[in-house]
Amino acid sequence: MPIAGIYGPDDFGNSVQGHPAAQARNRVSPAERARALPMPSLEWTPEVERATAHLYDRVKNVISPVEWPFMAPYIKAINELKKTRDAVILAHNYQTPEIFHCVADISGDSLQLAIEATTVKSGIIVQCGVHFMAETSKILNPHKTVLIPDSRAGCSLASSITGADVRLLRERFPGVPVVAYVNTSADVKAEVDICCTSSNAVQVVESLNAPTVIFLPDQYLAKYVASQTDVKIIAWKGACEVHERFTGDELRAYREADPTVQIIAHPECPPDVLAEADFTGSTAHMINWVRNKHPKRVVMITECSMADNVQAELPDVEMVRPCNLCPHMKRITLPKILDSLVYLREEVTVDPLIAGKARRSVERMINLRN
Numbered sequence: 001m002p003i004a005g006i007y008g009p010d011d012f013g014n015s016v017q018g019h020p021a022a023q024a025r026n027r028v029s030p031a032e033r034a035r036a037l038p039m040p041s042l043e044w045t046p047e048v049e050r051a052t053a054h055l056y057d058r059v060k061n062v063i064s065p066v067e068w069p070f071m072a073p074y075i076k077a078i079n080e081l082k083k084t085r086d087a088v089i090l091a092h093n094y095q096t097p098e099i100f101h102c103v104a105d106i107s108g109d110s111l112q113l114a115i116e117a118t119t120v121k122s123g124i125i126v127q128c129g130v131h132f133m134a135e136t137s138k139i140l141n142p143h144k145t146v147l148i149p150d151s152r153a154g155c156s157l158a159s160s161i162t163g164a165d166v167r168l169l170r171e172r173f174p175g176v177p178v179v180a181y182v183n184t185s186a187d188v189k190a191e192v193d194i195c196c197t198s199s200n201a202v203q204v205v206e207s208l209n210a211p212t213v214i215f216l217p218d219q220y221l222a223k224y225v226a227s228q229t230d231v232k233i234i235a236w237k238g239a240c241e242v243h244e245r246f247t248g249d250e251l252r253a254y255r256e257a258d259p260t261v262q263i264i265a266h267p268e269c270p271p272d273v274l275a276e277a278d279f280t281g282s283t284a285h286m287i288n289w290v291r292n293k294h295p296k297r298v299v300m301i302t303e304c305s306m307a308d309n310v311q312a313e314l315p316d317v318e319m320v321r322p323c324n325l326c327p328h329m330k331r332i333t334l335p336k337i338l339d340s341l342v343y344l345r346e347e348v349t350v351d352p353l354i355a356g357k358a359r360r361s362v363e364r365m366i367n368l369r370n
């Protein structure tokens with residue numbers, strides 16, 4: 001059914017930020033120096049080449065032999081330091097292939113990472129993704145150390161709404177349950193009834209057994225959910241700055257150029273884009289679709305690095321890459337991951353009262369699966 005209404009300011013400005021207290025980079029604080037391990041050698045040597053050859057094999061379709069000698073010393077050092085620190089690396093599907101395929105222990109979409117975060121045994125989690133993902137890991141693992149290699153890695157959706165906005169919505173629509181996409185701050189998660197991801201959004205909305213649901217903050221995901229259910233949806237005006245840039249015209253041009261091409265799109269895209277797609281699904285659903293259908297040629301309408309990661313795994317599928325990069329995800333790099341492990345930088349903290357309330361919303365979503 002059509003969406004019942006969209007609320008929120010018309011212009012969110014340029015305030016897309018991660019953690020506001022992001023520290024000055026390249027400067028080692030006295031506290032970091034006290035807990036630092038020696039910085040490993042980062043030279044490209046025959047030993048590094050031998051030790052990383054099996055990893056290069058995984059990414060050779062997407063990383064050139066010229067680039068590898070610059071990456072391999074970092075990859076070897078990071079993988080060794082993970083053991084020394086008893087750390088685990090969680091990487092989102094939008095991380096670049098050298099991170100996703102060569103240093104990550106667990107990879108996936110927001111839902112997979114949230115679930116895996118609850119099963120991690122290591123004392124330290126390094127989150128290769130954006131700030132709200134690291135906060136979710138901390139919320140689910142209050143007694144572990146959660147690090148993000150660059151806490152400035154924000155998200156236009158998470159920046160579009162605050163906990164105070166949710167309280168105002170509740171005043172305006174008393175008794176209407178509120179669902180928050182996981183792309184929100186801990187402050188927002190603490191104010192809502194349940195969280196969802198793009199993998200389970202429809203299931204979560206319908207699980208509430210309510211005639212009307214407030215769904216925030218992504219207006220496009222809200223419209224997609226509304227098109228899949230009879231529940232009346234009230235939305236918020238947020239948008240993903242990567243997915244909202246795609247247009248229906250762009251997709252029609254791909255199809256005109258090659259009528260046999262398959263086009264798959266993420267539900268954070270506007271409705272005219274989804275109307276042109278052969279399949280709509282979360283990042284995990286898109287990857288599974290390509291694995292199962294094995295198309296000759298496919299356009300993935302989502303963040304660009306995901307196509308690289310799938311290409312590394314499925315070299316015989318031709319990927320057409322409309323290169324929309326998420327500038328926040330791209331703040332995470334091998335040198336910053338190494339610094340994270342050497343200096344235990346930058347630790348993510350969440351106020352315990354907010355974390356406790358936010359945990360209920362995230363766990364309610366995770367438990368729905370069982």
Ligand code: SF4
Binds near residue numbers: 154240243
């Ligand atoms: S791709 Fe979009 S939703 Fe994902 S982190 Fe970047 S801005 Fe946020």
